[in-house]
Amino acid sequence: MEHLKISEAQRIIFESVAILGSEMVALEQSLGCVLSDDILANRDLPPFDVSAMDGFAVRSTDLAAAPVIFKVVEDIRAGDMPTVTLLAGQCSRIMTGAPMPPGADAVIRVEDTQEISADTVQIGLVVKCGHDVRVRGENMQSGDVVLPAGTEITPGVIGVLATVKAAQMQVYRRPRVAILSTGNELEAMNEPVDPNKIPNSNSYALMAQVQALGIEPVLLGIARDDPVELEQYLLRGLEYDVLLVSGGTSVGMHDYVRPTIEKLGVSMKFWRVAMKPGHPLAFGVMHRTNKASESFVFGLPGNPVSSMVCFEEFVAPALRRMMGNPRLYRRTVTARLAHPVKMRPGRTEFIRVQLSSDEAGYLASSTGTQSSGALLSMARADGLLVMPADSTGMATGDKVTVQLLDGTVFQNEMGFKE
Amino acid sequence: MEHLKISEAQRIIFESVAILGSEMVALEQSLGCVLSDDILANRDLPPFDVSAMDGFAVRSTDLAAAPVIFKVVEDIRAGDMPTVTLLAGQCSRIMTGAPMPPGADAVIRVEDTQEISADTVQIGLVVKCGHDVRVRGENMQSGDVVLPAGTEITPGVIGVLATVKAAQMQVYRRPRVAILSTGNELEAMNEPVDPNKIPNSNSYALMAQVQALGIEPVLLGIARDDPVELEQYLLRGLEYDVLLVSGGTSVGMHDYVRPTIEKLGVSMKFWRVAMKPGHPLAFGVMHRTNKASESFVFGLPGNPVSSMVCFEEFVAPALRRMMGNPRLYRRTVTARLAHPVKMRPGRTEFIRVQLSSDEAGYLASSTGTQSSGALLSMARADGLLVMPADSTGMATGDKVTVQLLDGTVFQNEMGFKE
Numbered sequence: 077m078e079h080l081k082i083s084e085a086q087r088i089i090f091e092s093v094a095i096l097g098s099e100m101v102a103l104e105q106s107l108g109c110v111l112s113d114d115i116l117a118n119r120d121l122p123p124f125d126v127s128a129m130d131g132f133a134v135r136s137t138d139l140a141a142a143p144v145i146f147k148v149v150e151d152i153r154a155g156d157m158p159t160v161t162l163l164a165g166q167c168s169r170i171m172t173g174a175p176m177p178p179g180a181d182a183v184i185r186v187e188d189t190q191e192i193s194a195d196t197v198q199i200g201l202v203v204k205c206g207h208d209v210r211v212r213g214e215n216m217q218s219g220d221v222v223l224p225a226g227t228e229i230t231p232g233v234i235g236v237l238a239t240v241k242a243a244q245m246q247v248y249r250r251p252r253v254a255i256l257s258t259g260n261e262l263e264a265m266n267e268p269v270d271p272n273k274i275p276n277s278n279s280y281a282l283m284a285q286v287q288a289l290g291i292e293p294v295l296l297g298i299a300r301d302d303p304v305e306l307e308q309y310l311l312r313g314l315e316y317d318v319l320l321v322s323g324g325t326s327v328g329m330h331d332y333v334r335p336t337i338e339k340l341g342v343s344m345k346f347w348r349v350a351m352k353p354g355h356p357l358a359f360g361v362m363h364r365t366n367k368a369s370e371s372f373v374f375g376l377p378g379n380p381v382s383s384m385v386c387f388e389e390f391v392a393p394a395l396r397r398m399m400g401n402p403r404l405y406r407r408t409v410t411a412r413l414a415h416p417v418k419m420r421p422g423r424t425e426f427i428r429v430q431l432s433s434d435e436a437g438y439l440a441s442s443t444g445t446q447s448s449g450a451l452l453s454m455a456r457a458d459g460l461l462v463m464p465a466d467s468t469g470m471a472t473g474d475k476v477t478v479q480l481l482d483g484t485v486f487q488n489e490m491g492f493k494e
Numbered sequence: 495m496e497h498l499k500i501s502e503a504q505r506i507i508f509e510s511v512a513i514l515g516s517e518m519v520a521l522e523q524s525l526g527c528v529l530s531d532d533i534l535a536n537r538d539l540p541p542f543d544v545s546a547m548d549g550f551a552v553r554s555t556d557l558a559a560a561p562v563i564f565k566v567v568e569d570i571r572a573g574d575m576p577t578v579t580l581l582a583g584q585c586s587r588i589m590t591g592a593p594m595p596p597g598a599d600a601v602i603r604v605e606d607t608q609e610i611s612a613d614t615v616q617i618g619l620v621v622k623c624g625h626d627v628r629v630r631g632e633n634m635q636s637g638d639v640v641l642p643a644g645t646e647i648t649p650g651v652i653g654v655l656a657t658v659k660a661a662q663m664q665v666y667r668r669p670r671v672a673i674l675s676t677g678n679e680l681e682a683m684n685e686p687v688d689p690n691k692i693p694n695s696n697s698y699a700l701m702a703q704v705q706a707l708g709i710e711p712v713l714l715g716i717a718r719d720d721p722v723e724l725e726q727y728l729l730r731g732l733e734y735d736v737l738l739v740s741g742g743t744s745v746g747m748h749d750y751v752r753p754t755i756e757k758l759g760v761s762m763k764f765w766r767v768a769m770k771p772g773h774p775l776a777f778g779v780m781h782r783t784n785k786a787s788e789s790f791v792f793g794l795p796g797n798p799v800s801s802m803v804c805f806e807e808f809v810a811p812a813l814r815r816m817m818g819n820p821r822l823y824r825r826t827v828t829a830r831l832a833h834p835v836k837m838r839p840g841r842t843e844f845i846r847v848q849l850s851s852d853e854a855g856y857l858a859s860s861t862g863t864q865s866s867g868a869l870l871s872m873a874r875a876d877g878l879l880v881m882p883a884d885s886t887g888m889a890t891g892d893k894v895t896v897q898l899l900d901g902t903v904f905q906n907e908m909g910f911k912e
Contacts (some may be wrong), residue, residue, distance in 0.1 A: 082912050103683075103698060107705050123689035154796075155679030157690055162798075172797070173679065173692060195559055215868050230901035231706055232872035235699030235798055239869060243683055261591065262572025265521075271541035272575055274591060280521060281653030287525050288649055293646060351910075379590070380653055396904060407902060408909035410855055411825055424912045437828055450633050451657060452640060454650035462910040477910040483648035484825060485903060486814060491826035492880040492895040494500050494768075494842045 079350040082389055082424055082467050085357065087344065089390060092361050095318065095400045098246045099249040106229045106289040106368055109247035110400040115223040116241045117216040119182040127152075127168045128208040132167040132189055132197055133180035134204045142394065143200035145192055152177060167197065176209060183208035214241075230403055248400030251317035253284050253293040256309055258323055258333060259378060260301045277451060278322040278383050282376070283386045286320075286417050288482045289395055293320075314340060314362055314371045317398065321358075323378045333375060334358070343375055350465055353382035357390060382456055385460065388479070406479040409459070411438035417463065424465045424489040428457035429478060433489065440478050458484050497768040499883075500807055500842060503775065507762065507808060510779050511790055513818045514735065524647045526708040528818040529607040533641040536658045537632040543594040545570075546626045550585040550607055550615055551598035554623045561618035563610055570595060583909060586614065594627060601626035607608045634658075646819055666818030669735035671711040673700050674727055676741055676751060677796060678719045696740040696801050700794070704738075706900045707813055711738075715861070726752050732758060732789045733781055735816065738809065739776075741796045751793060752776070760791055768841045768883055771800035775808060789872055798869040803844050803878065806897070808860035824897040830857035835888045837879065842883045846875035847896060851907065858896050876902050 080088075098112035127133060133152070138144060150160040152155040154173040162168065162179035168181060170176070182203050190198045216222050222236055229237070229247070237245060255280075263273035263278075279295050286293040294316065299309040310333075313319035321333060337360065339343055344360035358375025372389050376383040393404035413430060419425055429440040443456040459478040465469070470476060498506075511627050516530035518839035545551060551570070556562060561838035568578040572591040580586065580597035588594070588601060599623050608616045634640050640654055647655070647665070655663060674697075683698075695736040697713050704711040712734065717727040728751075730736035739751060756762055757779065762778035776793025794801040829849060837843055847858040860873040877896040881888070888894060 083908065099667065105703050119687050119693075153679075154677060155691065175690075203643065210528060214863070215870060223873065227873075228901045229702075230873065230899065231699050231702035231803065232869065232875060232899070233901075234702035235695045235869045236873045238683065238695040238698035239693045239798075241683060241687065241693060246519075261571075264657065265659060269537050269659065271537065272593075273573065273657060275537075275657045277653045277656040280656035281649050283522065283654035284525050284647075284649035313600065320743065382655075384650065384653065392904075401904070403901075403904040403906055405905055405908045407898070407905045421637065445632070451650065451653045452633060455645075455648065455654045457650060464911045480825070481648065481650070481653075482903070482905070483646045483821075485898070485900070486810075486819070486821035487823055487825045488821055490501065490504075490823050490898065493882045
């Protein structure tokens, strides 16, 4: 069987999967979704010229003869509207965000003034017109596209959505995902420990990988090696947008799952991808003529680490594309190797590593045995070090690329110089 | 007022906040929680010596005379128990993960064999004892601590928890968080647009920042500038583990919220922190004698960007510490500046930037106006570029440190060489 490059397999997947429809979501439930419509400003912000500081609003021309003693004619707090127009030698005490009084064109912050009496203040600074004033519409003008369709909803975006009073908004809907494990050797969570069996970890690791993308998947359970039972499970799974099947064994997926799933109308492609851990990977599409919609099936290796790595490289990008997110690939960082790595060239290798840091940046070190059954090495990993297929190994200190895994949005150290 | 360093203010906060108690959580709801107990292996994995490949189990000594034709005496699939003990010249067809038959001590993968007939196969390789065999207990041994207390539950960790059949487990409980905005100038989400008012974006941006940490906060609403109303809101807020108060204006928080909250028994510390945007920041502790528990209050600036940045630098680390997570700080990456940055030394500056990448790594460029009212610049940001307090500016191409914000777990490009 031909060995595809990772990017080739991704390209074939991306050619099939498209953005799903959109749905309305409440602001409180929108974090991580992607806007499917442009969001327009519904007001000017600031709504008028406002002070950028706590201080005194003045006529900047009055400052030419600094130091000058001003008479304080009004106190303007945020939320107040000023009532007094400033004349020469007058100022208004003003709070950050409060509207500028008529006549004033600059603000002197309180730290740069000296209180002389309850209603007089001395200012020794000379500033230009507009100093520490935020101009009407500086942040947004009514009708502006403030957030274009395709924007991922982050906390900062939610702040902007609240600013334009978007209590709900159209977002691309999240795919509905079902997860199926197959194989007589699997032991379900609620079954007693049987040393002849393998605990079904794949369903749960895949569940968590899907959850980490903001999608709550459905676990279908374990289909035993029985064609009738398998067909029933697959039929249920094909009701979802995406069905993840983690195979009993590599040959089993191809020889056993394939005929049943193709019988149900799924056009399956099986590949060996030139990556380690990984192969084989299966991808299929079922066009549902009656619903004008499609189901996508991913056949993942039965080996726990291979299944997780294939999810990250192929399934996660596909799910994010369906959700309308332009960011499809895991964040990468550059690190130095803490130890040499041997490699037989031919396939791109993903090595589970922990990251630490020193003044020169990140250091990557293996989490231990890289056997594809060693799920613990995945549990301990901060990232996947990517060894290019043409590499014959790397030496201590060599620069390498590491894909960050979940749980790495935060780190142990502050990481910057104050 | 003294200007504290960021790390000093963090240290004072960390001295007060401690890990909360633990609670039981189902595996399906555990992603992002932190284990409060060690997790022990409940079985050996693999449970016996198993094949690491699809191929043929052989007696390695038989291979000395390679090429050798073997008689296939049994088919062993994953989940099967072998029944035939291998004699000289015999092999068993074996699947990945299936138990090794008695007598066999090595596996030759199918690609390295030639089928001669239905029950004979030729092998031309010489391998050592143990080749492509995974030894019993290689991945975990019954009684081993496989996951120590303090481990953040990632998808890989969930895979391991499922492996040891942990359908539920003890985790540190998440803090209960309430969010209160204060100020007459604020316009609630359900109120009509009034140009004299400021939309209440802070409550929602803070909500989303808390949600991004896996905590569902309670929004208390807006307390107007009325001592009785404020006291009622604060009393409600102090029922939670953490109360976030985003202040109307900077002076208002100190002069207005402080006396009311101190009257309720909260010991408040107010600081100016040597950072921009940021000050002032308030932090307080209330010891509840009747409940043997504490409430923590953070007073955040009213300015939307300042509020968000203070949350990231002070509140997020405190909440993560309470959840038992050893990773307190946002992930940082090194980038090159795409343009010069001017700076007046004295305070650590956080500049909202977008990240792009080229072959030499990340490039950081400003998201536009850095006014602390410009929430859009936060919505567009991938990260916060940190300018050290002693800097007088940086030039194009200078190396800088960028804290990654939410929404940056994924990126636009694959980011590695295959």
